[in-house]
Structure formats: structure tokens, C-alpha cells
Amino acid sequence: MTELSILKDLTTQIRRDIVRMVFGVQSGHPGGSLGCTEFLTVLYKDILRHDPENWSMDGVGQDLFFLSNGHISPVWYSVLARHGYFPVQELGTFRKLNSRLQGHPATHDHLPGVRVASGSLGQGLSVAIGAAQSKKLNNDDSLVYVLMGDGEMQEGQVWEAAMYAAAKKVDNIIATVDLNGQQIDGATNDVLPLGDVKSKWEAFGWQVLEMEGNDIENVRATLLKARTLTGLGQPTLILMKTMMGNGVDFMMHSHKWHGIAPNDEQLQKALDQNPVTIGDY
Amino acid sequence: MKKYTYSEKKDTRSGFGAGLLELGRKDTRVVALCADLTGSLKMDAFAKEFPDRFFQTGIAEANMMGIAAGMTIGGKIPFTGTFANFSTGRVYDQIRQSIAYSEKNVKICASHAGLTLGEDGATHQILEDIGMMRMLPGMVVINPCDFNQTKAATIAIAAHDGPVYLRFGRPVVPNFTPTDQVFEIGKAIHLNEGTDVTIIATGHLVWKAIEAGERLAEAGISADIINIHTIKPIDAAAIIRSAKKTGCVVTAEEHNKIGGLGEAVAHVLSSSYPVPQEFVAVQDSFGESGTPEQLMVKYGLDTDHIVGAVEKVMQRKNVHA
The missing domain is CATH 3.40.50.970 (Thiamin diphosphate (ThDP)-binding fold, Pyr/PP domains)
Structure with missing residues (x-):
């Protein structure tokens, strides 16, 4: 397991990447990206059994990760680059013409680490379940992880997938929902309240864990626990509480920073709050 | 034939x-x-x-x-x-x-x-x-x-x-396709040689195109009949070769006239070798309840309609000749 100080430095650097990428092209989604920084950093650093050097689409014998809420691509791209999937310098091409780093993740240009396009919401859980069943057919005991947004649970397909995974005992999947309580039009509770999310997933037949998504140690402990729950005949879901915009004070406590870029002054403020650790791209 | x-x-x-x-x-x-x-x-x-x-x-x-x-x-x-x-x-x-x-x-x-x-x-x-x-x-x-x-x-x-x-x-x-016929994606099947008109059909309309060809032969019209099973990628070479020979085309499909085989063929023709074309297809409407046979007649997808379309397209060919 990675030392806490190293993980903290890495998350700080990834926050800088996120803000700089979005600033560089004056578009993208910083809020949800910042909120999921600890989760994705810990997942890739300490949890996934993966081999970035030998990445393949099929990923046989490796744990797979799918990002269903594709709009938080800045954090995923940064985490992938910082784990050696592709050169860190490539982060500077985010959302620009001829880049492999599309606004929402795509497989078209064979960006290592990305196995399916995402962005149109509600589809990632189904894809992850398919990949998990493919692993079972291959007698491959590695696991499949997927991250969804909380607003995404308003999509009906999520519940089709939830029903299916439990019915078919897809127990090699660990899904996480980012409960940041925000979506484009405002607070989830104002747009379309999700109700008792934990009871809903349990009623659908999932094992449900709760996690403090911005607490590195809690993320790691919960993900390790989730792994012990696999192979028991039920799929596993982690309800992850996060703060949208976490680590950049003026981006927190609001849905406003879901999909807008900072100006020069705001960029400087955000970077001052997250000083260079490993080095900028 | x-x-x-x-x-x-x-x-x-x-x-x-x-x-x-x-x-x-x-x-x-x-x-x-x-x-x-x-x-x-x-x-x-x-x-x-x-x-x-x-x-x-x-x-x-x-x-x-x-x-x-x-x-x-x-x-x-x-x-x-x-x-x-x-x-x-x-x-x-x-x-x-x-x-x-x-x-x-x-x-x-x-x-x-x-x-x-x-x-x-x-x-x-x-x-x-x-x-x-x-x-x-x-x-x-x-x-x-x-x-x-x-x-x-x-x-x-x-x-x-x-x-x-x-x-x-x-x-x-x-069921008339030989069991040993090789299926090649994107490769049209030439069912009949003809010189007066090209009939290009897909799906259930292929047999009706064959029937139409027999009726036309009785009337002295020689139809070149092509079965396009792959609508994308379409066999442009087969379409152009036939159009050059006959100078007019009828397409037949169990689909809306918008977006289907007919439009795919029209795209090939207009890009390479424009000739008159008639479309045997549903005329931009929804279907309704009925027996399959009744519906195919009512919506103009039967042998009679293919024969009618051939007569029409051949007249258009003559106008432009």
C-alpha cells in the first residue's frame, strides 16, 4: 500500500492537472472531476490489479475500470497519465482538435485505459456487467469496477442493469455511485430527488457499502472491503459521498462548477490552493 | 432467363x-x-x-x-x-x-x-x-x-x-438460395441477366422481384435482377455495371422509401452514373394491422407494384433517351 503522503501529493497534482486542462481549452467539467480525485487515485494506485505498460482492450487477467459518467474525463485522463497509460504531456491536448483525449472518453483513437465510449449517461453499468460476465466465461477471476454519477441514477437503464446483475449473480463487479448531490440544473434534491438510494440498491439485490469519497484512507479501506465481498453471489455497490469541486474552495458547495472553466484569476487561486508536488505536465 | x-x-x-x-x-x-x-x-x-x-x-x-x-x-x-x-x-x-x-x-x-x-x-x-x-x-x-x-x-x-x-x-x-452459396458481405448476387431494366431487391422483396421478372419476360421485357443483401457497404460496382447496361433502375424493399435500400442505390447512381430510378417501398407512412399478404398489397410491396414501377421507369428512360 502506498504511503499516505505520496497519495496526497498525487491527488494534489491531479487537481492541478484537472484545473489546468479545463482552463487550457476553456471547457470541460471540473466539479465532478475534483470530487472523484481521491477515489480514482486510490483505485489506480492501490486497488486495481493492472499493468499499464501492457494495456490491452481485452484486459484478460487484469482488473477493469469503466467510467460511466464520462464528463469527468479530466480526472480520469490525469489519473491514467500519472499511472503510465500515456504520456503526461498529452494532457495538454485535452478537448483539442486531433487529440486522443476527447471531451468525453472514446476508444476511436485507441487511448490506452479506455475500453468504451461514455458520456451519454446510464450505459456504463451495463457495459461493465457484460465485461464481468465475459470474465466469468473466460474463468478470469479479476474484477470489474465502474463509476457512475448520482444524477445518472435517473436513467432507467441503470435499474435494468441493477436488476440483471443481481438476478444473474454477477458477483465480480464493484460499482460506485458518486453521491455529490449535484447535477447540471441544480441540487439533485431539487431536480429529481433520488429517494433512499441505499434501500433501492439493496432492494435490487446488491450488497451496499458507504464510503467517504474525499477521505483517502476511508476510500482505500472501503475498496479493500468491497473486494472481500466479491465472489459471494451478489454484486457490490459503494455509495460514495463526495464534495463536488473538492480541493478548490470556490468550486465547492455548488453545482455551478459542473461544466464551466475558470478564468485566469480563478485558475491562479485554484493552483495556489494546490501547489505543485510531482510536477506539472 | x-x-x-x-x-x-x-x-x-x-x-x-x-x-x-x-x-x-x-x-x-x-x-x-x-x-x-x-x-x-x-x-x-x-x-x-x-x-x-x-x-x-x-x-x-x-x-x-x-x-x-x-x-x-x-x-x-x-x-x-x-x-x-x-x-x-x-x-x-x-x-x-x-x-x-x-x-x-x-x-x-x-x-x-x-x-x-x-x-x-x-x-x-x-x-x-x-x-x-x-x-x-x-x-x-x-x-x-x-x-x-x-x-x-x-x-x-x-x-x-x-x-x-x-x-x-x-x-x-x-427458400430458393442454394445451400452452398457463399455469403460474402458487401457482394451483390446477380440473379438474372437482362438488358431493359435493373431490378434491385433486398429481403422479402427478392422473391417478388424474381416473380416480376418472369411476368416482364412474358411481356418481352428483359430484367437484370440483383439481390442486394448487404445494404452497407453496398456493392456499388454491381449497381453501376447493371445501370450502364439497362439505363434504368427499380429498387424494392420492405422499408420506408426514406433511408433504405432505394436511397442507398440512388446515392451510388447519382454519384457515378445517373439513370431514372423508381422506388418500391413504403411511402413514408406507418403500417397497420392485417395479414402480411394484405399489407404487402396495400402498401405497394407486391409483384404487381414492381411490374408497375418497371413500366414507369422504362418510360422515363425513353423520355431522356
């Missing part, structure tokens, strides 16, 4: 079922998914023989498409099965993002396409599916004409690396 005969009528969906079973026996990568229509899709034999490779998703087509996309990761070749309506329009975005844009090796197999679904009516008779699927970059679109061709197509698409839409139907139709 070559004479076509058949010993029995069979449904194209059974051709799919037979092809799928054969594939299952020879390739363990082949998996099948179905959204509560196993009997209608004739997938029961596969499901019975390969229960570990058959995935019943229930009435949840969007989820089925996503799961199929995911199963390709790890090397499976998924065949999804449901009605054409639920295979396309209902799940267009799932196909677009998770399958087509993601370049996943999924075979979307769709039964009960077109009017010949019959009595269930317009909610189930999709006439827009070819158009929707054709528009997706990288999607191969196939509409075979009889049992044997559907079986051969089902087997052939497993060897193609990429997404495929395979469309077939419910009713029994003459």
Missing part, C-alpha cells in the same frame, strides 16, 4: 436460429443474448445446447445492448436478439455510443422487421430500421432474402470484426 424454384417456404428467422446454432457448435466465443423473445427469434436451440453462453436479459433491450458491448471485452462475439423495432429505435443511443462509436464486435440480430409482422400492427412493424442503422459509421447492414441466405449471413457475420445489423422477418417465404 434463369428460372428459380423452391421446394419449400421457410421463415428467415429460422435461418438465423439455424445459423446461430451452427456457430455455437464451432466457435465458443459466440454468445447470444435475448430480451424475452427467444421463441420468436428461434434462439431456443442455441439456448438449450449452450446454456452457459445464452443470456436472457428480460424485457430490457437497452441493458442488453450495453451488456453485449461489454462482453466483447474479453473476446466474446455477442449476438443480440429481439424484434427489429426494439433492436434499433428503442436502443439507438446505446448502439450509437456503446457499440458503433466504441467499435464493438456486436451482431445486432433483428426479427419481425417490416410489414410482414402482420396483425400486431404499426407499433411493432418497423420500417425505419435500415435507415437508422445505415447512418451509423462503421455499421454493416444486412437484409437477407430467405432461410438459406439468412443462415449463411448469420455464420458469415461472426467472421467480420465489427458491428453488424442483421435484419430478417417473421413469415415463411420461398
Whole structure:
């Protein structure tokens, strides 16, 4: 397991990447990206059994990760680059013409680490379940992880997938929902309240864990626990509480920073709050 | 003129079922998914023989498409099965993002396409599916004409690396394609040599084109008849070669005139060798309840309408000559 100080430095650097990428092209989604920084950093650093050097689409014998809420691509791209999937310098091409780093993740240009396009919401859980069943057919005991947004649970397909995974005992999947309580039009509770999310997933037949998504140690402990729950005949879901915009004070406590870029002054403020650790791209 | 005969009528969906079973026996990568229509899709034999490779998703087509996309990761070749309506329009975005844009090796197999679904009516008779699927970059679109061709197509698409839409139907139709005919994706089948008019047909309309050709021959008209089973990529060379010979074209399909075979052929012709064309297709409407035969007559998809279209297009050819 990675030392806490190293993980903290890495998350700080990834926050800088996120803000700089979005600033560089004056578009993208910083809020949800910042909120999921600890989760994705810990997942890739300490949890996934993966081999970035030998990445393949099929990923046989490796744990797979799918990002269903594709709009938080800045954090995923940064985490992938910082784990050696592709050169860190490539982060500077985010959302620009001829880049492999599309606004929402795509497989078209064979960006290592990305196995399916995402962005149109509600589809990632189904894809992850398919990949998990493919692993079972291959007698491959590695696991499949997927991250969804909380607003995404308003999509009906999520519940089709939830029903299916439990019915078919897809127990090699660990899904996480980012409960940041925000979506484009405002607070989830104002747009379309999700109700008792934990009871809903349990009623659908999932094992449900709760996690403090911005607490590195809690993320790691919960993900390790989730792994012990696999192979028991039920799929596993982690309800992850996060703060949208976490680590950049003026981006927190609001849905406003879901999909807008900072100006020069705001960029400087955000970077001052997250000083260079490993080095900028 | 070559004479076509058949010993029995069979449904194209059974051709799919037979092809799928054969594939299952020879390739363990082949998996099948179905959204509560196993009997209608004739997938029961596969499901019975390969229960570990058959995935019943229930009435949840969007989820089925996503799961199929995911199963390709790890090397499976998924065949999804449901009605054409639920295979396309209902799940267009799932196909677009998770399958087509993601370049996943999924075979979307769709039964009960077109009017010949019959009595269930317009909610189930999709006439827009070819158009929707054709528009997706990288999607191969196939509409075979009889049992044997559907079986051969089902087997052939497993060897193609990429997404495929395979469309077939419910009713029994003459099974005339030789069992040993090789199915080559994108390669038209020249059914009859002729000099006066080209008839290009797909799916259930192919047999009607053959019947029309016989009627026309009696009237002294020589029809060049082409079976286009692959609408995308379309065999442009075969179309142009025939148009150069005859100077006019009739297309025939069980689909809306917008978006289907007719438009695909028109695109080829207008880009390379413009000649008059008439479209035997549904005239931009929904279907309705009725027997398949009644509907094909009412909506202008029968042999009479092909003959009528030939007469019309030949007159137009003469005007321009």
C-alpha cells in the first residue's frame, strides 16, 4: 500500500492537472472531476490489479475500470497519465482538435485505459456487467469496477442493469455511485430527488457499502472491503459521498462548477490552493 | 432467363436460429443474448445446447445492448436478439455510443422487421430500421432474402470484426438460395441477366422481384435482377455495371422509401452514373394491422407494384433517351 503522503501529493497534482486542462481549452467539467480525485487515485494506485505498460482492450487477467459518467474525463485522463497509460504531456491536448483525449472518453483513437465510449449517461453499468460476465466465461477471476454519477441514477437503464446483475449473480463487479448531490440544473434534491438510494440498491439485490469519497484512507479501506465481498453471489455497490469541486474552495458547495472553466484569476487561486508536488505536465 | 424454384417456404428467422446454432457448435466465443423473445427469434436451440453462453436479459433491450458491448471485452462475439423495432429505435443511443462509436464486435440480430409482422400492427412493424442503422459509421447492414441466405449471413457475420445489423422477418417465404452459396458481405448476387431494366431487391422483396421478372419476360421485357443483401457497404460496382447496361433502375424493399435500400442505390447512381430510378417501398407512412399478404398489397410491396414501377421507369428512360 502506498504511503499516505505520496497519495496526497498525487491527488494534489491531479487537481492541478484537472484545473489546468479545463482552463487550457476553456471547457470541460471540473466539479465532478475534483470530487472523484481521491477515489480514482486510490483505485489506480492501490486497488486495481493492472499493468499499464501492457494495456490491452481485452484486459484478460487484469482488473477493469469503466467510467460511466464520462464528463469527468479530466480526472480520469490525469489519473491514467500519472499511472503510465500515456504520456503526461498529452494532457495538454485535452478537448483539442486531433487529440486522443476527447471531451468525453472514446476508444476511436485507441487511448490506452479506455475500453468504451461514455458520456451519454446510464450505459456504463451495463457495459461493465457484460465485461464481468465475459470474465466469468473466460474463468478470469479479476474484477470489474465502474463509476457512475448520482444524477445518472435517473436513467432507467441503470435499474435494468441493477436488476440483471443481481438476478444473474454477477458477483465480480464493484460499482460506485458518486453521491455529490449535484447535477447540471441544480441540487439533485431539487431536480429529481433520488429517494433512499441505499434501500433501492439493496432492494435490487446488491450488497451496499458507504464510503467517504474525499477521505483517502476511508476510500482505500472501503475498496479493500468491497473486494472481500466479491465472489459471494451478489454484486457490490459503494455509495460514495463526495464534495463536488473538492480541493478548490470556490468550486465547492455548488453545482455551478459542473461544466464551466475558470478564468485566469480563478485558475491562479485554484493552483495556489494546490501547489505543485510531482510536477506539472 | 434463369428460372428459380423452391421446394419449400421457410421463415428467415429460422435461418438465423439455424445459423446461430451452427456457430455455437464451432466457435465458443459466440454468445447470444435475448430480451424475452427467444421463441420468436428461434434462439431456443442455441439456448438449450449452450446454456452457459445464452443470456436472457428480460424485457430490457437497452441493458442488453450495453451488456453485449461489454462482453466483447474479453473476446466474446455477442449476438443480440429481439424484434427489429426494439433492436434499433428503442436502443439507438446505446448502439450509437456503446457499440458503433466504441467499435464493438456486436451482431445486432433483428426479427419481425417490416410489414410482414402482420396483425400486431404499426407499433411493432418497423420500417425505419435500415435507415437508422445505415447512418451509423462503421455499421454493416444486412437484409437477407430467405432461410438459406439468412443462415449463411448469420455464420458469415461472426467472421467480420465489427458491428453488424442483421435484419430478417417473421413469415415463411420461398427458400430458393442454394445451400452452398457463399455469403460474402458487401457482394451483390446477380440473379438474372437482362438488358431493359435493373431490378434491385433486398429481403422479402427478392422473391417478388424474381416473380416480376418472369411476368416482364412474358411481356418481352428483359430484367437484370440483383439481390442486394448487404445494404452497407453496398456493392456499388454491381449497381453501376447493371445501370450502364439497362439505363434504368427499380429498387424494392420492405422499408420506408426514406433511408433504405432505394436511397442507398440512388446515392451510388447519382454519384457515378445517373439513370431514372423508381422506388418500391413504403411511402413514408406507418403500417397497420392485417395479414402480411394484405399489407404487402396495400402498401405497394407486391409483384404487381414492381411490374408497375418497371413500366414507369422504362418510360422515363425513353423520355431522356
